[in-house]
Amino acid sequence: MPRRVVLATHNPHKVEEFAAIVRATRPDLEVVGYDGPEPVEDGVTFAQNALIKARAAALHTGLPALADDSGICIDVLGGSPGVFSAYWAGHAKDASANLSLLLDQLSDVADPHRTAQFVSTIALVVPAVDGGAAAEHVVEGRWPGRLALAPSGENGFGYDPIFIPDGQPGGAERSAAEFSPAEKNASSHRARAFVALVPLLSTLSV
Template identity: 75%
Template sequence: MQVVLATHNAHKVAEFQQIVAQARPDLEVVGYDGPEPVEDGVTFAENALIKARAASAHTGLAALADDSGICVDVLGGSPGVFSAYWAGQKKDAAANLELLLDQLRDIADPHRAAHFTSTIALVLPDGREHVVEGRWPGRLAHASSGDGGFGYDPIFIPDGQPEGQERTVGGFSADEKQSQSHRARAFAELLPLLGAL
C-alpha cells in the first residue's frame, strides 16, 4: 500500500522510506509532486497538518507530513518552526547553520543544550487525523563536523554517547541516525496508528 509523504525534500523522503521499511515493509512511501501549501502555522503540529491535508487532498492517498527543526534552549526554543528559514526565505541550509553557529559563538558548552523535534501528521482520505511528536535531546557543537546527514546534523551532538567519543549526527551512518533520530522517535509513536491503514 502507498502512503504519500508531503514534502519535496528528497532527503526526508529517503529517510522516511528507510524508517518505514524497517517497521512496516507493506507500506511504500512515495514522494509528493503536488503544489506546496503555504506553511503559515506557528507550531510544528499546525504546519505538519497543513502539508498532510494538502497532499492527501491532491493524491487521494493517506498522507504523512513531518514538520521538524532544531530547538535551542538559550534561544528560547528557536529556530524551532523557522529552522528552514533561519537565515532568510531562500531555505539555504549552509547559511542557516552558519548563522546559528555565529549566534552561539560566545555560549559555553553547559548552555548549548538543544533538541531536534519532529512532529508527524497522518491524514487519511476519510478525514481522520493524527499527530505525534518525537524529540532527540543533545547539544550544539562549536563547529561543523562529519559528512553525513543534512541541515543542522553537522552541529548536533546527541545525548547518550560515550564520553570522549561524542560525534555530531554528521558523523553518524544512515542506520545509526535512523535508529535514534527525532523522526524515528515520532514514527515509533505513529506506528500503532498506522493500523488504520
C-alpha cells in the first residue's frame, strides 16, 4: 500500500499537479489533500509560509506533510507580488482580479522590462511520534520568463495565462496556460523544486 503524504492545501488544482509530479518519480507515495484548519500565513518569505502550512498539516494528520508556497516575482516591481501573489487584489483570493490588477499596473511597461519568474518553495515536515517534528526540509524552484500583454490559454490557474516561460522549443511564445499538464509538470517551478525534494523523500519508506 502506498505511503500517504498530505499536501497542505485546500486548492484541488495544486493537489492534482503535485500528485502528478510525485507519481512520476515516487509512485510508491500517495499525495492526499488536507481537510484541516488553515493556519495564519504570517511569514514574510515563501519558506516561512511553507513551513507554517506543513507543520500545521503534519500536526493535524500525523502524516508527513508537504506544503508549497509559491508566487510570481516581477523584476520591475522589485520582486512583487511575491508572497502576496494570491492576495494581490485583496483577501478574497480572486485569481481573475489579481491577474487583471497586475496587467493594469504593468500596462505601460515595455516588453524588455516585463521579466518575471514563478517561485515555488516546498517544505517537508515529518512528524515525530511525540507529536513534534522529527525533520524539516525546505527546497526551492524557479521558472524564469516574462509577462504577456494579455492572457491566453485555458490550462493552468492563477497567473499562468500571462506568464511566458523562457527557453521554449523553436522560440515559441506560449503562456504557461497553453502548456499541456504534462509539459507544465515537467518544467514548472514546482517541478524544479521537486527535483531538489526527491532525495529527501527517500526518508519516507513505505
